[in-house]
Amino acid sequence: MPPELDQVVREEWGRLVALLLAHFRRLDLVEDALGDAVEAAARQWPRDGTPANPAAWLQTVARRRIVDRLRAEAMAQRRHALVATDLERRPPRAMADPGDLVEDDLLRLVLMCTHPALSPESASALALRLVLGVSTRDIAALFLVPEPTMAARITRAKKKIVTAGIPFAVPDLAVLPDRLATVAQTAYLAFTAGYAPASGPDLLRTALAGEAVRLVRTVRALRPGDPTLTALLALVLLQHSRRDARLDGEGRLVLLDDQDRDRWHRDEIEEAGRLLASPGLMGALLPRQAASYLLQAFVAAEHAAAPTSAQTRWDRIVGLYDQLLALSPSPSARLARAVAVAEADGPRAGLAALDGVEVPGSHRVAAVRAELLARAGERTAALAQLDAALAACDNDTERAHLQRRRAEISGAEIVHPGG
Numbered sequence: 001m002p003p004e005l006d007q008v009v010r011e012e013w014g015r016l017v018a019l020l021l022a023h024f025r026r027l028d029l030v031e032d033a034l035g036d037a038v039e040a041a042a043r044q045w046p047r048d049g050t051p052a053n054p055a056a057w058l059q060t061v062a063r064r065r066i067v068d069r070l071r072a073e074a075m076a077q078r079r080h081a082l083v084a085t086d087l088e089r090r091p092p093r094a095m096a097d098p099g100d101l102v103e104d105d106l107l108r109l110v111l112m113c114t115h116p117a118l119s120p121e122s123a124s125a126l127a128l129r130l131v132l133g134v135s136t137r138d139i140a141a142l143f144l145v146p147e148p149t150m151a152a153r154i155t156r157a158k159k160k161i162v163t164a165g166i167p168f169a170v171p172d173l174a175v176l177p178d179r180l181a182t183v184a185q186t187a188y189l190a191f192t193a194g195y196a197p198a199s200g201p202d203l204l205r206t207a208l209a210g211e212a213v214r215l216v217r218t219v220r221a222l223r224p225g226d227p228t229l230t231a232l233l234a235l236v237l238l239q240h241s242r243r244d245a246r247l248d249g250e251g252r253l254v255l256l257d258d259q260d261r262d263r264w265h266r267d268e269i270e271e272a273g274r275l276l277a278s279p280g281l282m283g284a285l286l287p288r289q290a291a292s293y294l295l296q297a298f299v300a301a302e303h304a305a306a307p308t309s310a311q312t313r314w315d316r317i318v319g320l321y322d323q324l325l326a327l328s329p330s331p332s333a334r335l336a337r338a339v340a341v342a343e344a345d346g347p348r349a350g351l352a353a354l355d356g357v358e359v360p361g362s363h364r365v366a367a368v369r370a371e372l373l374a375r376a377g378e379r380t381a382a383l384a385q386l387d388a389a390l391a392a393c394d395n396d397t398e399r400a401h402l403q404r405r406r407a408e409i410s411g412a413e414i415v416h417p418g419g
Contacts, residue, residue, distance in 0.1 A: 004050045005041050010200075011207060012055040013133030018109050019059060024066050028162050031130070033065035034058065106131060106211070107218050114182040115166045118157055124186040125150060126157040132208065134193045137394070141198035142189050144331070144360050176222060181289055184228050187215045188293070191236045195243075198362070199394035203253055206243055213240055227280045231293035234275035238300035241268040253401040257309040269304045276301060288327060295324040299336075314344035331359045339368055347375035363392035367402060374409050382409050 001009075013034070020030045037058045051057040113127035114120075121143065128134040128142075140150035160166075194209030213236050220229040245259035275281075281294060299320050306312040321337035334357045342350020350372045359365050370385035386406045393399045 001038075001042050002045050002050070004054060005038065005045060008054040008058065009038060010133060010135075010205075012058070014106065014109075014131045014211075016055065016059055016062065017130055017133075018106050020062055020066065021109065023063075024070075026066070027130075027158065029066045029069055030062070031158070033062040033069070036065050037061040106215065110183055110186060110215065111176075111179060112161070112166060113157075114179045114186065115161075115164075116178065117160060117164050117166060120182045120185065122153055122157040122160075123182050124189055125154050126161070127186045128190055128193065129154050130158070132190045132193075132211065134190065134208070135199065138193050138198045138200075139189075141361055142192060144362075146361070177226075180219065180223060180226060181228065181287075183219055184216070184232050184289065184293075187212050187219070188232055188236070190215070191239070195239055197395055201396040203247055203251075203395065203397035204243060209236075209240055209243070212236065225280055227278075227286050228290040228293065230275050230278050230280055231286075231290050231297055234272040235293050235297035235300060237268045237272040237275070238297060238304055241265040241272075241304070247397075251397065252404075253397055256303065261308070264304070272297065272301065272304075292324060292328045295320050295327070312343070314340050318344050331357055331365075335359060335365055335368060338372075342372050342375075347372040351376065361392070363389040363394075363398070363402075366392065367398075370405070370409075374405075379409060 016034060017030055020033070021027060024030060040061055041054075041058060045051070045054075109131040110127045113131060114123040118126065125139050125143065128139050129136060134142075136151050136154065137147050139154070140147040143150060145153075191209050191212035194205040194207070194212060197203075197205055213233075216229060216233045216236060220226065220233055223229060241264050242256075242259065244265070245261070245263040246254055248254050276294075276297060281290075286294065299317050302313055302317050302320070317340040318337060321333060321340055324333050325337065335354070338350050338353035338357060341353040351369065354365070354369055354372065357365055366385045366389035370382045370389060373379075373382035373385060383406060386402055386409065390399060390402050390406070393402060
């Protein structure tokens with residue numbers, strides 16, 4: 001696939017699905033037509049050149065494919081013979097502003113995918129792939145399952161959407177609360193896919209992460225008193241606030257300890273602080289999902305409150321992770337706790353906390369273990385773990401960082417890795 005096409009598919013797939021589905025209301029036709037359009041682009045663009053507006057080109061080709069299919073269906077059924085002609089005469093919709101999609105078509109699609117006919121896991125996976133354009137590989141990494149398993153899960157969800165005739169519409173407010181938990185989880189997974197992509201060339205996908213933040217805002221506007229959405233918005237704002245400091249001028253990863261905190265978005269940090277002080281989060285027995293987001297937000301707030309990395313209260317962060325693990329244990333939380341323990345009590349304590357932690361398909365456990373072994377002076381073991389991390393890493397920017405670390409550790413000096 002040409003690089004220009006790969007980029008537009010990554011960045012515009014969700015918007016294109018939303019626009020076409022809003023117009024034609026047929027999920028099966030939209031997906032097939034967009035797939036055909038991408039195949040056509042892969043053949044034509046290298047030969048004819050990339051069009052001035054690649055996304056609009058894909059939209060136009062996909063729209064023609066759908067009209068052709070509708071005409072064929074109408075002719076085959078010998079009913080509604082004018083359907084295709086009528087559709088063909090409608091003026092095509094212009095590419096909409098991303099903000100409009102979050103407030104309108106994007107939200108409608110996410111809500112459609114989170115229909116109660118689907119399990120929460122299938123609903124989130126379908127929304128991530130169909131609406132937000134996250135790759136199946138990255139969705140599998142988010143759910144800690146093999147890619148073929150996730151591909152099959154998404155296929156089953158699509159078939160159920162079509163066969164059940166799930167409508168493309170925002171549900172009545174009376175049923176909205178039943179879907180909010182899945183919508184919130186979908187938004188957080190989308191944010192994670194943008195903040196820390198498991199594969200591809202980018203350390204972060206700012207547009208995807210920002211779209212997830214806007215989605216949380218939009219849904220929270222419908223339910224402003226919901227503690228889950230309030231805690232989640234605070235969490236993603238705190239994490240998103242660091243986006244400009246996570247890469248240096250040459251596109252290399254900058255660890256948290258080394259980031260220029262003046263580049264953090266203080267307006268977003270302050271907004272998150274106000275959210276964390278909301279009455280709905282104070283002194284109440286929160287739902288498990290809300291409490292989980294709140295504890296993670298408190299961790300991010302500790303980093304935001306520290307004037308320098310050296311002044312970070314790692315003891316408090318360890319305590320927050322202890323609470324999170326008691327509430328909602330996960331390998332990722334155990335990994336993060338081990339890092340905090342190492343910062344608070346030294347690399348040996350961190351290695352002990354890391355014992356037995358496994359995150360299937362991820363390179364990050366081996367990478368963290370390598371750093372702690374290096375800090376403990378165990379160079380040979382650290383290099384072996386770095387080799388394991390490099391073998392498992394599918395993200396180009398992170399792999400480049402691991403390669404630089406390997407060169408540092410194999411040299412005369414071991415550099416403190418930061419947080």
